[in-house]
Amino acid sequence: xxxxxxxxxxxxxxxxxxxxxxxxxxxxxxxxxxxxxxxxxxxxxxxxxxxxxxxxxxxxxxxxxxxxxxxxxxxxxxxxxxxxxxxxxxxxxxxxxxxxxxxxxxxxxxxxxxxxxxxxxxxxxxxxxxxxxxxxxxxxxxxxxxxxxxxxxxxxxxxxxxxxxxxxxxxxxxxxxxxxxxxxxxxxxxxxxxxxxxxxxxxxxxxxxxxxxxxxxxxxxxxxxxxxxxxxxxxxxxxxxxxxxxxxxxxxxxxxxxxxxxxxxxxxxxxxxxxxxxxxxxxxxxxxxxxxxxxxxxxxxxxxxxxxxxxxxxxxxxxxxxxxxxxxxxxxxxxxxxxxxxxxxxxxxxxxxxxxxxxxxxxxxxxxxxxxxxxxxxxxxxxxxxxxxxxxxxxxxxxxxxxxxxxxxxxxxxxxxxxxxxxx
Numbered sequence: 001x002x003x004x005x006x007x008x009x010x011x012x013x014x015x016x017x018x019x020x021x022x023x024x025x026x027x028x029x030x031x032x033x034x035x036x037x038x039x040x041x042x043x044x045x046x047x048x049x050x051x052x053x054x055x056x057x058x059x060x061x062x063x064x065x066x067x068x069x070x071x072x073x074x075x076x077x078x079x080x081x082x083x084x085x086x087x088x089x090x091x092x093x094x095x096x097x098x099x100x101x102x103x104x105x106x107x108x109x110x111x112x113x114x115x116x117x118x119x120x121x122x123x124x125x126x127x128x129x130x131x132x133x134x135x136x137x138x139x140x141x142x143x144x145x146x147x148x149x150x151x152x153x154x155x156x157x158x159x160x161x162x163x164x165x166x167x168x169x170x171x172x173x174x175x176x177x178x179x180x181x182x183x184x185x186x187x188x189x190x191x192x193x194x195x196x197x198x199x200x201x202x203x204x205x206x207x208x209x210x211x212x213x214x215x216x217x218x219x220x221x222x223x224x225x226x227x228x229x230x231x232x233x234x235x236x237x238x239x240x241x242x243x244x245x246x247x248x249x250x251x252x253x254x255x256x257x258x259x260x261x262x263x264x265x266x267x268x269x270x271x272x273x274x275x276x277x278x279x280x281x282x283x284x285x286x287x288x289x290x291x292x293x294x295x296x297x298x299x300x301x302x303x304x305x306x307x308x309x310x311x312x313x314x315x316x317x318x319x320x321x322x323x324x325x326x327x328x329x330x331x332x333x334x335x336x337x338x339x340x341x342x343x344x345x346x347x348x349x350x351x352x353x354x355x356x357x358x359x360x361x362x363x364x365x366x367x368x369x370x371x372x373x374x375x376x377x378x379x380x381x382x383x384x385x386x387x388x389x390x391x392x393x394x395x396x397x398x399x400x401x402x403x404x405x406x407x408x409x410x411x412x413x414x415x416x417x418x419x420x421x422x423x424x
Contacts, residue, residue: 013191014133014141020186021126021145024084026152027180028091028119032060033149034156034266036249041169046104051372054246056104058368059112060119061242065361067120072128072354080125084187087121088180090114095177101170122183124357127337128350129190138341139291143281143334150274150330157266218351226405227343227352229398231359236395237299237336238363243371243388244306244325245269251381257315268319269326276330284335291339292403295332296396302328303392310382343406367391 035057043053074083094114098107126145134141163172221227245266252265280298284291305325312318337353344352371384 009193010134010136014130016189017129017133017191018141018145020189021130022148022151023186024122024126024183025146025149027183027186028123030149030152030156030270031176031180032057032064032119033153033245033270034160035060036246036266037157037160037164038169038172039246040250040253041164042104042107045101045169048104049372049376051369051376052104054368054372056107056111057242057246058365059108060116061238061364061368062361063113063116064119064123065238065357065359065364067117068124068357068361069351069354071120071124072350074121075125075128076350079190079192080129081187081190081192083121083125084190085184087118087123087125088183088187089118090121091118091180091183092177094118095173095180099170099174099177118180118183120357122187124353125190126186127353129193131341131346131349132193135346137285139284139335139338140281142338143277143284146333146337147274147277149333150270150277152270153273154267154270157264157270218348219355221344221348221352221355224344226402226409227355229402229405230340230343231356233395233398233402234356234360235363236391236398237332238360239367239370240303240306240363240388240391240395241329241332241367242364243367243384244309246368247371247375247381247384248322251310251385252315252318254381255313255315255318257318261315265315265319265322269322269329272323272326273330273333276327277334278330279327280331280334284338290403290407291335291342292399292406295335295339296399296403298328298331298335299392299396299399302332303389303394303396306385306389306392309385309389343402363391 039053039057042056043049046053071083071087091114094110094117097114098110100106100110127142130141130145131138160172160176163175166172167175248265248269252261257265280294284294302325305321305328309318309321309325312321337356340352340356341349367388371387374383374387375381377383
């Protein structure tokens, strides 16, 4: 029987995959990042509390992450192309139904469950494809793909504000849903990576179990202590990461900044995010330090900046802090997925990413409502940023522990190899 070894081409059609993944990032997470522009509109329309409205975003985030293992398993069973196209259709359907404006629970279902499912089925396979197409240039390829989120978020901020002003939030959602159908086009461009015939190795029937294992979701990864600690980082960091974009516009408005100026702050965030992702991807590719060391540094600084952000008192100070926070957010996003390869190797990446997203859903589901509850309790949006910063600083501590365990494991593996060489 043939067991095919697929070597990442590190270029060629891989750059088409990167650009397709970049657009998918823009039409999923960039839309989610700019949902803060709809937040006050929906809250005023239904006349509900901040914490009640925040469940729309929390449900989207939770479903997006909870279904990541399912998306990973379906990717292994079928292909990234099929799963992404399905995700694009589900995303469009969710936003289309949300535009009907039936009730707030209806938004929990349409934007939360349907759109969240579509995001999971689009985002995870796109990242998987990029990782499999690149090896040496993986950090910069992943950073370039994720940069699409920033470029689209920068453009979407004023565009969404204009759509809401022209057509109301319901009409704006309908137009956004039409744009998200392009996820299906990008999915069609995701050509499966097959090994050339010359790379096929004839290894008899003994290769069959190995071939089968590659198509099964690896739950056994949960036995790795370093990965379990990384899941704690996922929970805490997600709780911190998803809070600021949701409350940034409302915080700016509370300082007396007008709506269009508040919306421009999200553009500043997106631009700084783009610079951070490309800069950190380039630094990671230089390998001046380990990915986990770099992740620890940027996550700690990210949390500190958010703790200081409530000191802002006017537009320019808010914009300056937002630029810093956006840059460090981009740095974190550029390498926190790539670091999974360092922990579980490329063979376990698809399953590891699915599990990472599953645990990340806990923080994404709890973080925004907890911040909303604090805001309702204190009538002060600063509390949301204090909670976010604290979660991120604490999450960095667990990355330190992960790095130590990974280095200890690699040292043990190197020692074993040396011992075997001496015996031979």
